[in-house]
Amino acid sequence: MAALVAAAAAPQYTGMKIARFLVVSTVLATLAACAAEDPAPSTAVMPPGALGTNGDVDVRSLDIAAYYFGQVIRKPADAATAIAALDYMGGELNTSPRWIDMDPLTRAQMLEARETVRSYVGISQAAPSQAVVDTMLALAQAYGTGDTAAVQRLLASPIFIVPPAEVQAHLSHIPLMPAVNNVTTRADTLFPDLGTPS
Incomplete structure (x- = not known):
């Protein structure tokens, strides 16, 4: 039993x-x-009045990135401004609810464009976007006003993984990068339909 x-x-x-x-x-x-x-990409906050606008900073950033990366950039101040705009929008397009309807391919390619430009200039891929944006905006101002002491100090920022002289050389000549040009232009053309605030 x-x-x-x-x-x-x-x-x-x-x-x-x-x-x-x-x-x-x-x-x-x-x-x-x-x-x-994948964790959300690092995203910066643009300070008030950045990029010469007190209006829509996203639209201004897209305009700047599309304009400058559509040509060879030979002025360090312009290069720094363009990099700040691209780095900011690479994160913004992938984290802000405002841009949720933009096609995923464009958003992903904007992040790839950010990585491409960082690699060329000598910026660490691990650097927080806020540090990159802040350093680039400060560099643009220092170059624009001819403040060489500030330029040299900023070129020694920990966001860079190459010597200051190499960073400066790259900022003085950013070649036309077709992939970066294509995606910044496409994102800029899409914003009137997808990015207009309600």
Whole structure:
């Protein structure tokens, strides 16, 4: 009799173990999927009056990025301004609810453009966008006013992974980068439909 009871109980015990295993496996798989999701890209906040506007800074940033990256940039002040605009919008397009309806490809390519320009200039990919934007805006002002002491101090910023002289050389000549030009132009043309504040 005891043997029969044990035999009857065995399948139930095995079934409980399988059910518990499946629950644990599902929870672990869900946690792994959450961990695998890409974190939101670093996004800066533009200071008031940045880029020569007290109006829509997103629109102004797109205009500047599309204009300057559509040509060879030979003036360091212009290069710094363009980099600030691009770095800011690369994050903004991917984090702000305002731009949620922009196609994912354009948003992803704006981040790639940010990475491309950072690599060329010698900016760390790990640098927070706020640090990049702040440094580039300050550099644009220092170059514009001829403040060489401020320029040299800013070129030694920890956001850079190459020597100051190399950063300055790159800021003095940013070649036309077709992929960067294409995506900044496309994003700029899309903003009247997708980015107009309600």
